[in-house]
Amino acid sequence: MSTLAAPAAPAVRRAWLTDLPVLLVAVVWGASYLAAKGITTTHTVVAVLVLRFAVVLPALVIAGWRGLRALTAPQWRGAGVLGLILSGIFLLETYGVVHTSATNAGLIISLTMIFTPLAEAAVTRKRPPRAFLAAAGLSVLGVVLLTQGGGFTQPSPGDGLILLAALARTVHVLAMSRIKAVRAAGEADALSLTTVQLGSAVVVFAVLAAAGTGASPWSVAADFGAREWAGLLFLSVFCTLFAFFVQMWAVRRTSPSRVSLLLGTEPLWAAAVGIALGGERLGVVGLVGGALVLVGTSWGRRVR
Secondary structure, eight states: OHHHHTTHHHHHHHHHHHHHHHHHHHHHHHHHHHHHHHHOOTTTHHHHHHHHHHHHHHHHHHHTHHHHHHOOHHHHHHHHHHHHHHHHHHHHHHHHHHTSOHHHHHHHHTTHHHHHHHHHHHHHTOOOOHHHHHHHHHHHHHHHHHTTTTSSOOOOHHHHHHHHHHHHHHHHHHHHHHOHHHHTOOGGGHHHHHHHHHHHHHHHHHHHHHTTOSSOHHHHHHHOOHHHHHHHHIIIIIIIIIHHHHHHHHHTTSOHHHHHHHHTTHHHHHHHHHHHTTOOOOHHHHHHHHHHHHHHHHHHHHHO
């Protein structure tokens, strides 16, 4: 017995050494909703987004300079289009989290895992399994209950914006799979393509800021205190730079499915952080709804 178990122990330890950083990404992503809510108002959304990505973009450009120079024109165009979609996702998410709870935002955005296979089935005209449709229905019911945490009322505008962000994430995933130049790129080009996407998003945010959409990035940066800068750096360094590099590192050491499963715990951490640190309360109806969202998305992922 002992001779058979001994070789497995190092393998288990190696698996955990890979899993823990990925799980940490899910944790920081879950915490990102409360962090964004803490430093952002309706009038500073665009400015905060400019600052958030302007902080990390130079590091990405330096790290992937050779890859950027090697990208073909179709890859630049494809990544640029994806960046435009990405800018819409971040705008919807950030405006949404300002007007709803961090817990609701993290749970509603997880519907992307349900929307994406449904959209893919519509595009390919292949009917998804009945079990998946049941899981999707359970998730949608969960969102309805979640947004009624204090009783049956009209969902907040923020809930609607986060729902639109989940749909935009679905469009982004489908676009990545259908733009040939991006789909054909190897792992070595992942850093460069992501840098182009983020760069395109920053251009959109900068144009909106220049057009007078809310406060200017410079005035917001000048008004930030230590707490706000800590929140911004958390979003920039941990939720963007650290998260991206961990994903690139992990998929080469474990399966994409395992990475996806671990990252799928993001809504759970969003709820935990929102309740524990943000003082948010869901109520009995909201708790039941949150549980249904988690069960439905987990079930749907396993079916797919």
